[in-house]
Amino acid sequence: ARRSQSNVSLLFIDLDHFKEVNDTLGHHQGDLLLSQAAQRIQLCIRESDVLGRMGGDEFLVILTGASELAHLGRVAQNIIDAMTTPFSLDNNISYISASIGVASYPSDVDNLESLISAADQAMYVAKERGRNGFSFFTPSMQQEVQERLALANDLREAIHKKQLEIYLQPIVEISTEQIVKAEALIRWNHPRHGMVPPDKFIPIAEETGLIHEIGDLVFHKAAEVMSRWLEIDPHGYCQISVNMSARQFLPSDIGNAWISHLSIINLPANRLVIEITESLLLGEEINIMEKLNRFREAGIEVALDDFGTGYSAMSYLKKFNIDYLKIDRSFVRDLETDQNDRAIAEAIVVMAHKLGLKTIAEGVETEQQKNILAEVGCDYVQGYYFAKPLPVENFLSLVKIKLQ
Incomplete structure (x- = not known):
């Protein structure tokens, strides 16, 4: 040339x-x-x-x-x-x-x-x-790449220096309006840049393999918070869910490690829920089924996240042991004005109940959305209408207030 x-x-x-x-x-x-x-x-x-x-x-x-x-x-x-x-x-x-x-x-x-x-x-x-x-x-892209590399290095340091923390978003039972579950979400308060959005550093964690350390960190912190929650409400059936990606779930024997840790700290395994995405179920069926069964045999329940937005093969619900379907926020956002979204949400709830599954609607931001979901029979709701993701101490304080 x-x-x-x-x-x-x-x-x-x-x-x-x-x-x-x-x-x-x-x-x-x-x-x-x-x-x-x-x-x-x-x-x-x-x-x-x-x-x-x-x-x-x-x-x-x-x-x-x-x-x-x-x-x-x-x-x-x-x-x-x-x-x-x-x-x-x-x-x-x-x-x-x-x-x-x-x-x-x-x-x-x-x-x-x-x-x-x-x-x-x-x-x-x-x-x-x-x-x-x-x-x-x-x-200008050269600078963007350098910033990305710098962020990856900072993420390694953040894990080493324990700068990452979890926030918890309450999940409310519609029939009682009590906080009975929570989703653990990773947060990074960067010493120079402040709060770094998860969608900015999670892809880097996936690419670099740091997602395994982050996943373990979220799990251990969630188990610790769950133990404290049980001290506050020893008779309530409360649970904390943690997200697991395909990269976390498949290459390692992470299930046994987590189950062993729960036994060591004397926390009942049924207080933990793992959230997986539909894409994970595309894997080799026997292998995935064995691992899901290992979790469930120990008492850990399984939630299928963002249901309806991915591959959505109904056969997956028949083959795999799932306990909860999380209705994606895209079907909740326009519930008040879109009859199709209401029909879809209702169809998911009816199908789930026929299969013996519970439903959790994500992204609930208004009272009317909550009321519609109650009308169609949804079991639990999660979203800013009730609470945004909260630091651990704020979440536990909210739990105490709700119990009074």
């Missing part, structure tokens, strides 16, 4: 959620998905363009003689659109998306190494903007 004074552009493609699919379905299906993804990308580019795999779930496309942003944007969007069609992997259906960074020589950089780095940086910006999109390289 330098000799011929022509343009070269690079698309850096990362498959969103591939690691989750690979962890849950196994490497064979992961390889099938990569092969199918490569075929779809190939159909979106010219014969003169070059497709290569960087490793893992990352691909590069080299486009020669192409520098117009409109053309590059069309190619990137075509690849993104091609990934939205479900992938058929043996007997499983998987869903992924793509985040793409775009950089060009010589308009953006003056050498090959910088071209790859620039496209990589642009790809991370696309991810931070919500994934399933593309971004063109700009000089």
